[in-house]
Amino acid sequence: MEGTLGSLLQGFAAALSANNLIACFIGVVIGTITGVLPGIGPTGAIALLLPLTFGMDSGTGLILLAGIYYGSMYGGSTTSILVNVPGEAASMVTCLDGYQMAKKGRAGAALSVAAIGSWFAGTLGIVGLMLFAPPLAEMALSFGPPEYFALGVCMLLLLSNLTGASFSRALLMVLTGVLLSMMGTDIITGTDRFTFGITDLSSGVELLPAIMGLFGLAEVLAVALTPYAVSDAAKVKFRELYLKKEEMKRSVWPILRGSLIGFPMGLIPGPAAFLSSLLSYKAEKQFSKHPEEFGKGAIEGVAGPESANNAASSAAMIPLLALGLPFAPPTALLLGGLIIHGVNPGPLFITQHADMFWLVVASMYLGNVMLLVLNLPLVGVFASLTKVQPKVLMPVVVGIMIVGAYSLNNSLFDIWMMIIFGVVGFVMKYADYDPAPLVVGLVLGPAFEEGLRKTLLMSQGSLMNIATRPITATLFAISALIIAWVGYRWLQGVRRARRQPA
Amino acid sequence: MTKSAVEKIFLGGLLACLGIYTVTAMGLRIGTMWEPGPGYLPLVLGGLTFAVCALQLAGSFSRGVKEKISDFTRDGLKRLFVYIATIILFALGFTTLGPAAFFLLLVILAKTSGFQGWGYPVLLAAIFTVITYMTFFNLLLIPLPLGIFEEMWW
Numbered sequence: 265m266e267g268t269l270g271s272l273l274q275g276f277a278a279a280l281s282a283n284n285l286i287a288c289f290i291g292v293v294i295g296t297i298t299g300v301l302p303g304i305g306p307t308g309a310i311a312l313l314l315p316l317t318f319g320m321d322s323g324t325g326l327i328l329l330a331g332i333y334y335g336s337m338y339g340g341s342t343t344s345i346l347v348n349v350p351g352e353a354a355s356m357v358t359c360l361d362g363y364q365m366a367k368k369g370r371a372g373a374a375l376s377v378a379a380i381g382s383w384f385a386g387t388l389g390i391v392g393l394m395l396f397a398p399p400l401a402e403m404a405l406s407f408g409p410p411e412y413f414a415l416g417v418c419m420l421l422l423l424s425n426l427t428g429a430s431f432s433r434a435l436l437m438v439l440t441g442v443l444l445s446m447m448g449t450d451i452i453t454g455t456d457r458f459t460f461g462i463t464d465l466s467s468g469v470e471l472l473p474a475i476m477g478l479f480g481l482a483e484v485l486a487v488a489l490t491p492y493a494v495s496d497a498a499k500v501k502f503r504e505l506y507l508k509k510e511e512m513k514r515s516v517w518p519i520l521r522g523s524l525i526g527f528p529m530g531l532i533p534g535p536a537a538f539l540s541s542l543l544s545y546k547a548e549k550q551f552s553k554h555p556e557e558f559g560k561g562a563i564e565g566v567a568g569p570e571s572a573n574n575a576a577s578s579a580a581m582i583p584l585l586a587l588g589l590p591f592a593p594p595t596a597l598l599l600g601g602l603i604i605h606g607v608n609p610g611p612l613f614i615t616q617h618a619d620m621f622w623l624v625v626a627s628m629y630l631g632n633v634m635l636l637v638l639n640l641p642l643v644g645v646f647a648s649l650t651k652v653q654p655k656v657l658m659p660v661v662v663g664i665m666i667v668g669a670y671s672l673n674n675s676l677f678d679i680w681m682m683i684i685f686g687v688v689g690f691v692m693k694y695a696d697y698d699p700a701p702l703v704v705g706l707v708l709g710p711a712f713e714e715g716l717r718k719t720l721l722m723s724q725g726s727l728m729n730i731a732t733r734p735i736t737a738t739l740f741a742i743s744a745l746i747i748a749w750v751g752y753r754w755l756q757g758v759r760r761a762r763r764q765p766a
Numbered sequence: 767m768t769k770s771a772v773e774k775i776f777l778g779g780l781l782a783c784l785g786i787y788t789v790t791a792m793g794l795r796i797g798t799m800w801e802p803g804p805g806y807l808p809l810v811l812g813g814l815t816f817a818v819c820a821l822q823l824a825g826s827f828s829r830g831v832k833e834k835i836s837d838f839t840r841d842g843l844k845r846l847f848v849y850i851a852t853i854i855l856f857a858l859g860f861t862t863l864g865p866a867a868f869f870l871l872l873v874i875l876a877k878t879s880g881f882q883g884w885g886y887p888v889l890l891a892a893i894f895t896v897i898t899y900m901t902f903f904n905l906l907l908i909p910l911p912l913g914i915f916e917e918m919w920w
Contacts, residue, residue, distance in 0.1 A: 666860075667898055
């Protein structure tokens, strides 16, 4: 415990430097703005702004990107409450009662409780990150190539549920991502693979243009096809932000329960922030003495879900920083950001980059306080951003993406890659295929391949040498269970379809 | 156009790419299971992914639901086409025209996005071009292409 506190204090000392404070501030402000703006979610914003971190050292860059991630969770609630339009998916549930409260003239109270709940849950999530991530990483240090490979198989199967959509679709995307990651020079033999004579492909498919195309340009093209409507937001004055005694009393337990629901949910691969807010809303409706008020402006319906989605997004940083595994689409991009900065994420991250880990943890504490202090007085300013028209925003976003992709290697090739991925991402959007599992495959692919090849070499011709290792065997057993479960559900679906009359 | 049609186009294209990938993998040294070469995993995974994709494509033919995509309006598709064409043209001319290409890209995109008249698009594009070039050259120390303006800048 003493060591943890000492490391945390060192983290604070570094996080309080001018550079890091500014990066944290910019990150949370941009995060809030992207949470408010329709059309650009946290994933798109991280993709867009990754190039801006190139000039920074990796710790500062990660602080900025993490700030965007958890800042967007705060911003999303503002539009849900004031305009009835969720800025990002996780705030969808907040619309139900938040907007009704605004219609009753209690928008200020709804915003306050959302901000306080988010702050509390976010802080609780960071405490969890601080306590659970280091021991988890330490445990993973005993892993050899077979354990890494087994973990890779297990995670690729688990992460096929990253978006909560169809398993087979997500699996197809994960596999496609892994195949893309194998393009370029082979790490073991130095042979060029799938480069088709293009020299730029020797270094493989770069993450940044792929991410920018799939998440950024695809979104811009979708907005070009159907520009979003600009909405008028309810006006809130600073003095209206106070909570009545009764509202405060009714919010305490929902905030606690929401945090406790959201935290473990963040440790499960999938759309945890959204699911946890939904779960919290259901729980609050059951626990409430006034269930009839839900959907008509119950403050519990704002306090619980907002706390839950923030706890889940903080908790999602645990598998990312402890094991190098992204359990949510934005964390997949944070992982990409780390790799672009030359930091190797994985179980060795906390041991080899302890200073960076504690710096990020400390900056998250500071960022959460900044968000609380910023969001309440500036809520009017953030709400007015919903009036930014797509005709202004979209050309600027395209401009940022193009120079961002170019600046990676000062090469036009990356712009071309971004355009290709952008068009593919656009088609995927309308074909109902989520690009997040593809990015996961692209990020985890190299480690997966290296693990497999080293494992096969180590096995000396016998699979028993691998399967009898306890951790490997457990991980393979979990993988088999996942496959069995998916197969069972598929069979159930087929039977149900057969039973239904044509 | 229906969602199902877009899905078929996507899966058809992906299947073709996976086919090329798997065939190309066969040309690499495969090795054995216990001593895998650079083509081993691409071949195994390529084949597996090809099979998953083929099953998905077959499934898309058997699904009866044909939900129309309301977003595909004539105006919307026109805007989309102009966006893609402008970005491609920009990529072709960026190294030669430098900031002029960037400026033109922004003007055309702003105009396509719905600005009436030329005043605002030109102003927006000019301001953003200057800010971007200044930021990248002076703050981030990343040189963007100057093209025909190379001598003028220095």
